[in-house]
Amino acid sequence: MKRNTQTLPISIDAQQLVVTLNNKKILNNLSFQVSSGEVYALLGGNGAGKSTALKTLLGFHKPVSGQAVIEGLAVSTSLSAIRKKIAYLPENASLYPHLNAFENIEYFLSLAAVHKTHAEIKISLQQVNLQQDAWQKPLSKFSKGMRQKTAIALALLRDSPILLLDEPTSGLDPVAIDEFNQLVMSLAKQGAAILMVTHDVYGACQVAQRIGLLRDGALVGEFVADGGHQIDTEQVHKAFTAGVID
Amino acid sequence: MKQNLQSIQPVIMWKIARDEWRYWFRSKLAVVALLIGLTCTMLTVVVSVGDAFELEHQRGHAQQQSEQTFVNQPDRHPHRMVHYGHYVFKTPPPLGMVDPGVDSHTGNTIFLEGHRQNSATFADQKQSSGTTILGALTPAFVLQVLAPLLLVIMGYGVVSRERETQTLSILAAQGLGYGNLILGKISALLLVAMLMLLPLAISGIVVLSQGESLLTLSLFLVGYLLYLSIWILIIVSISLWAKSNSVSFSTLAFTWLVLCILMPRVATTVAGVMVPAAGKLEKDFAVVAELRQLGDGHNAKDKAFVQLEAELLKKHKVNRVEDLPLNFRGFVALKSEAEITSILNRYAEDRMHEELRQSFFARQFGWLSPQVALRTLSMLTAGTGLETHHRFLRETENLRFNFVQRLNQAHTNKLNYIDDMNRNKSEAAGQIARISAKNWNVIEGFKFRSSPSKERALQAMTPLAQLLLWFGMFGLFLRNLQRHYS
Ligand SMILES: Nc1ncnc2c1ncn2[C@@H]1O[C@H](COP(=O)(O)OP(=O)(O)O)[C@@H](O)[C@H]1O
Ligand SMILES: [Mg+2]
Numbered sequence: 001m002k003r004n005t006q007t008l009p010i011s012i013d014a015q016q017l018v019v020t021l022n023n024k025k026i027l028n029n030l031s032f033q034v035s036s037g038e039v040y041a042l043l044g045g046n047g048a049g050k051s052t053a054l055k056t057l058l059g060f061h062k063p064v065s066g067q068a069v070i071e072g073l074a075v076s077t078s079l080s081a082i083r084k085k086i087a088y089l090p091e092n093a094s095l096y097p098h099l100n101a102f103e104n105i106e107y108f109l110s111l112a113a114v115h116k117t118h119a120e121i122k123i124s125l126q127q128v129n130l131q132q133d134a135w136q137k138p139l140s141k142f143s144k145g146m147r148q149k150t151a152i153a154l155a156l157l158r159d160s161p162i163l164l165l166d167e168p169t170s171g172l173d174p175v176a177i178d179e180f181n182q183l184v185m186s187l188a189k190q191g192a193a194i195l196m197v198t199h200d201v202y203g204a205c206q207v208a209q210r211i212g213l214l215r216d217g218a219l220v221g222e223f224v225a226d227g228g229h230q231i232d233t234e235q236v237h238k239a240f241t242a243g244v245i246d
Numbered sequence: 247m248k249q250n251l252q253s254i255q256p257v258i259m260w261k262i263a264r265d266e267w268r269y270w271f272r273s274k275l276a277v278v279a280l281l282i283g284l285t286c287t288m289l290t291v292v293v294s295v296g297d298a299f300e301l302e303h304q305r306g307h308a309q310q311q312s313e314q315t316f317v318n319q320p321d322r323h324p325h326r327m328v329h330y331g332h333y334v335f336k337t338p339p340p341l342g343m344v345d346p347g348v349d350s351h352t353g354n355t356i357f358l359e360g361h362r363q364n365s366a367t368f369a370d371q372k373q374s375s376g377t378t379i380l381g382a383l384t385p386a387f388v389l390q391v392l393a394p395l396l397l398v399i400m401g402y403g404v405v406s407r408e409r410e411t412q413t414l415s416i417l418a419a420q421g422l423g424y425g426n427l428i429l430g431k432i433s434a435l436l437l438v439a440m441l442m443l444l445p446l447a448i449s450g451i452v453v454l455s456q457g458e459s460l461l462t463l464s465l466f467l468v469g470y471l472l473y474l475s476i477w478i479l480i481i482v483s484i485s486l487w488a489k490s491n492s493v494s495f496s497t498l499a500f501t502w503l504v505l506c507i508l509m510p511r512v513a514t515t516v517a518g519v520m521v522p523a524a525g526k527l528e529k530d531f532a533v534v535a536e537l538r539q540l541g542d543g544h545n546a547k548d549k550a551f552v553q554l555e556a557e558l559l560k561k562h563k564v565n566r567v568e569d570l571p572l573n574f575r576g577f578v579a580l581k582s583e584a585e586i587t588s589i590l591n592r593y594a595e596d597r598m599h600e601e602l603r604q605s606f607f608a609r610q611f612g613w614l615s616p617q618v619a620l621r622t623l624s625m626l627t628a629g630t631g632l633e634t635h636h637r638f639l640r641e642t643e644n645l646r647f648n649f650v651q652r653l654n655q656a657h658t659n660k661l662n663y664i665d666d667m668n669r670n671k672s673e674a675a676g677q678i679a680r681i682s683a684k685n686w687n688v689i690e691g692f693k694f695r696s697s698p699s700k701e702r703a704l705q706a707m708t709p710l711a712q713l714l715l716w717f718g719m720f721g722l723f724l725r726n727l728q729r730h731y732s
Contacts, residue, residue, distance in 0.1 A: 058419060080421055088419035090412050096265075097411070098272040107265060111258060112420035138272070151416070 009071075011036045011162050011193030012057060016066035019049075019056050019217075026052045028217040029066070034210075036161060036193040039184060041204035043240060044214030050197040051091050053214070054164045057195070058088055070162065084112070087160035091167050091197075093151035097140035101125060101150045104139060108154055116157050124153040129179055144171035152180065156187070163187065165196045169203055181207045201240055205233045213239055255426055262422075262430025263437065266404065270434075276400045283396040283442050290385045291344065291445040295452055298343040305335040305354075309692070317687055321680045323669060324657040325544075325579065328650050331359030332689055336638050339629035339696035340456035341466060344449060345386035347630025356639075358646035360583060360653075363590045385446060386624055389470055390617055391506045393442050394477040398498045400438060401478065404431040405485040406494040424732045428724065431482055439474035446470065459699035465706060466627045472713045473620040479720035486727050509615035517607035523600050533593050540585050551578050568664055575666050576658030583654055587647050594643070598636045605632050612712035619716065623709035629696035633705070638694055645692055652688035656681055 012034040019027035026049045034040040044050050055061050057068045059075045059082065068075040070082045095104040105121050116124075125135060128149040139147055148171045155163060165184075169177045184207050188194050198204050204211050211231055213221040221239050223231045270276035312333040319327060336354035338346065357364045405428070408414040417427060450463050481498060488494035541550020555567060555574065567574045612619030625631040657666075660681045669679035696702070 055415070058415075060415065060418065080423070083419060083421040086419065088416070090415050090419075092412065093416065094411050094413070095416065096269070096413060098269050107261070108416065108420055110261060111417065111422050154416075 009036055010034070011071055012040075012195055013069040014053070014057065014066075015069065017053070017056055017063045017068060018065045019052055019061050019063050021052070021061070026217050027056065027063070030214070030218060031066075032212050032219060032222070034193045034195050037188055037191050038210065039188045039194045039196060039208045041208035041211045042195065042197045042214055043199065043201065043204050043211050043236070044197075045199060045240075048214045049217035050199075050214055051166050052217070054088070054166050054195070054197055057164060058083065058086060085160055086162045086164055087155040087158035089151055089155045089163070089165045089168050092144075092148075092170070093166075094147045095139055095150055095154065098138060100138050101130060101135045101142075101153070104150060105154050105157060109157060112158060114158055121153075121157065124157050125150075127156065127183060128153045129176060145173060145176060148172060149176070156183075161192055163192055163194045163196075165194065167198055168196060169198065169200060177203060201237045202233055205231045205236055211236060253423075253425075254429065258422065258426045259430040259433055262427060263434040266431060266434035267437070270400060279396045279399040280438065280441075283393060283438070284445075286383070286388045286392055287385060287442050288445045290383050290388050291449045294343050294385055295449055298338065302337070305337065308333065309335050313689055313691070316689060317683075319683060319686055321683050323666075323676075323679055324576070324653045324661060324681055324685065325360075327686060328360035328579075328653050331357055332649065333357055334642050334645065334692045335694075337694045339634075340453040340458040341462065341628035342630045343453065344384065344446060345624045345628040345630055346384055347386075347625035347628060348632055348635050349630050350384070352635050356642050358642060358649070360650045361586050363594060363643060363646070385449075386621075389442065389446065390473070390620055390624070393439070393474060394506055394617075395502050396442075397435060397438065397474065397477050398481055398495075398502055401431075401435045401481040402485055402495040402498045403491050404435070404482060406488045406491045407485075409489070410491050424728045428482060428486065428728050431485075432478055435478040435481065436475065439471070439478060443467065443470055443474065462627050462629075462699040462702055465703055465710070466624065469620055469623040469627065469706070469710065469713060472710075472717055473616055476616045476713065476716045476720060479717065479724055483720060483724045483727055486724070486731065505615045506617045509611055510618055510621065513608040513611035513615070513618055516611070517604040520607045521600055521603045523597075523604070529593065529597070533589065536589050537586060540582060540589075542582075544579070548578075551581075554578065554581060570663065572658050573661050573663045573666055575663065576654055576656075576661060580651060580654040580658055583647070583650055587643075591643065594639065598639070601632055602636070609709065612709050613715070616713060616716045619709045619712035623706045623713065626706040626709065627702050629702055631705075634697060637697070641694065642692070645690055648690065649688045653685070656685045656688075660685065 010033050012032075014030055014032050017027045017030040018025065030049070030053060032040065032042070042050050042053060052061060056063055057070065057075065059068075059079045062076065071085060073082055075082055095108065099107060102118075102121060105116075105124075109116055122135075125132075130146060130149045130153065134142065134146060139150065142150070148168070152168060155165070168184075169180055172180060181203060184194055184196070188209075196204070196208065208231065209225045211223040212219050213223070213236070223236055223239075225231050270280060316327075316330065316332050319330065334356055336349070336356075338349060338354065342349060405414070408417065418424075447467060450467065453463055454460065480501060484497050484501070485494045488497060539550075541548040554577075558570060558574070558577065559565060559567070562570055564570060570577075609618070609622045612622055622631075626633075661679065665675070665679045668675045670676065
């Protein structure tokens with residue numbers, strides 16, 4: 001199956017973003033685009049600015065220059081409309097420890113004014129493979145991976161055309177990672193634009209049509225899947241570690 | 247319609263508030279704090295109202311008894327009645343049940359007798375039938391000092407907790423603005439505050455039935471609600487500002503310590519320094535020295551009364567005291583009491599003036615601590631402040647002077663001078679130097695009334711302004727903080 005991502009509408013458009021925090025330039029002229037139906041992986045080491053990039057797209061940080069555009073709307077001016085379109089999975093996502101998985105999802109969905117039936121929530125919890133006997137337990141009793149799964153289920157239930165995932169597979173076991181990657185790919189096939197932040201080269205190559213290599217807040221390279229083939233892990237790995245070594 | 251992140255959405259606020267309550271119910275600390283708060287306010291209100299009725303009953307009884315025993319004394323020498331004396335009781339105003347104010351240390355019982363002004367005794371705490379600890383724990387104290395601490399314990403994490411667990415960004419990602427989040431958290435805490443105030447509001451029915459006006463009761467309740475609201479604004483502001491839970495809690499605990507514990511003490515200390523009062527002992531010596539110059543009113547032959555005697559003889563154109571148409575000993579007692587009283591009153595007025603000036607300074611600390619502001623507002627509206635106590639002292643002094651002088655008058659007019667002079671010669675002579683018990687009916691019925699409600703409301707305007715300033719200040723502060731984070 002051959003897909004040409006360039007013909008699909010651009011969902012996420014980061015245009016020369018410059019973000020400074022505490023007088024430190026964290027994002028330095030960062031530009032990239034993600035189309036709907038595409039998985040884009042932003043790959044970078046610790047402190048490269050990956051999380052900051054996602055937060056800027058959500059409007060949590062305001063760029064000093066450049067702008068972020070989501071489905072044609074500038075983030076700076078249409079904050080509320082944009083947050084309705086985006087499902088965001090923060091790094092080390094943890095929902096409320098005092099609520100169980102069900103209550104958490106119901107509560108956060110209700111704040112987003114998204115209405116889902118019990119059955120729909122169940123399906124989503126099954127999709128992320130959260131064991132059923134845990135559904136009614138408070139999250140304070142969950143492992144990191146289980147909490148991550150709950151947060152992912154919430155993100156999925158938002159039915160958002162755009163997903164911003166900050167290291168979604170951290171804390172998951174290898175089986176769960178594989179399942180999650182499958183899920184991400186199927187969502188993209190259904191037309192979602194998925195921006196995933198990770199430092200896991202293998203995972204990125206497995207799911208992403210394109211990979212942007214981020215270093216010190218700027219893109220230093222981009223890799224594109226060639227037709228139906230995955231991006232070459234070796235090549236990405238080399239580029240990634242090259243920067244780290246020197 | 248475009249929805250702005252800043253727009254206020256009551257449904258969302260309600261959801262946030264409800265979840266906060268759910269959190270409190272599932273976290274033990276918050277439940278314990280809530281239970282302590284509710285139990286304390288409820289218990290103190292119930293105990294105080296019960297105590298008040300009990301005391302009122304006792305007082306009424308004692309007042310009547312005191313008057314009865316006085317009137318029922320047998321025929322006697324009138325001056326023995328002057329020293330026999332009489333008790334009067336200060337009926338606390340209806341709101342005194344919840345805020346005894348200065349009564350808890352000034353006392354509310356006073357012994358009236360000749361030649362002296364006793365200070366009020368029997369502070370509530372000693373008189374209270376409840377256990378001592380509950381006697382000291384008045385509803386006013388619980389709501390002014392304890393309730394803020396409990397609100398701090400329950401509320402320090404309302405925002406900082408979410409920041410620490412990063413749920414703040416998940417909330418924001420659901421399209422929730424800081425404005426709605428903060429208003430929701432405020433509503434949750436406001437509900438706690440109102441629950442804590444509920445026993446007070448319910449006791450308001452009793453208070454109204456005791457004759458308190460709706461105006462003062464409303465002002466009283468509004469003051470407390472405003473005060474707890476100020477604390478809620480402080481708590482949410484600091485929880486929003488703090489980087490972590492522990493920073494939020496320690497900052498708030500410190501703030502509580504300063505505003506509720508330290509400031510009231512500092513206020514009293516500073517007031518004492520600003521208006522230095524001569525020591526009580528010093529003043530007592532000064533009074534005694536001045537009184538000594540008057541001569542002893544019991545001894546008509548005292549040098550001090552030589553001139554008085556001469557004038558009186560001249561006026562009645564007689565040569566001997568025995569020939570006067572009145573009892574010179576009684577006349578001396580009358581004069582001497584008037585002079586003593588005028589000196590005592592001068593000192594008393596001085597002292598009251600000093601106390602008022604001190605409390606004026608202490609009350610200015612309401613600009614620096616909402617607790618001081620509320621304490622003042624609460625006492626003034628309840629009618630248990632210093633001003634009311636002073637009025638009690640003046641009214642009882644008036645009562646004292648009147649009955650003593652009526653007895654002295656009877657002494658002057660109804661007892662023969664020669665009989666009087668011979669009273670100690672023999673048992674029989676003592677029997678003769680007496681007047682009829684009919685003369686003991688000299689005590690005016692005494693009932694202490696609270697000041698008019700309008701007057702009290704007016705007095706409470708300054709502390710009310712102080713509270714409003716605090717409220718406005720932190721309201722604005724929180725608003726700016728919220729804008730900053732949005
Ligand atoms: N709120 C903030 N204030 C100041 N500096 C920040 C803030 N958030 C992140 N940073 C800094 O920005 C840099 C990039 O952070 P981040 O985007 O979290 O990196 P990554 O997600 O790629 O590991 C780091 O050096 C971090 O210390
Ligand atoms: Mg990160």
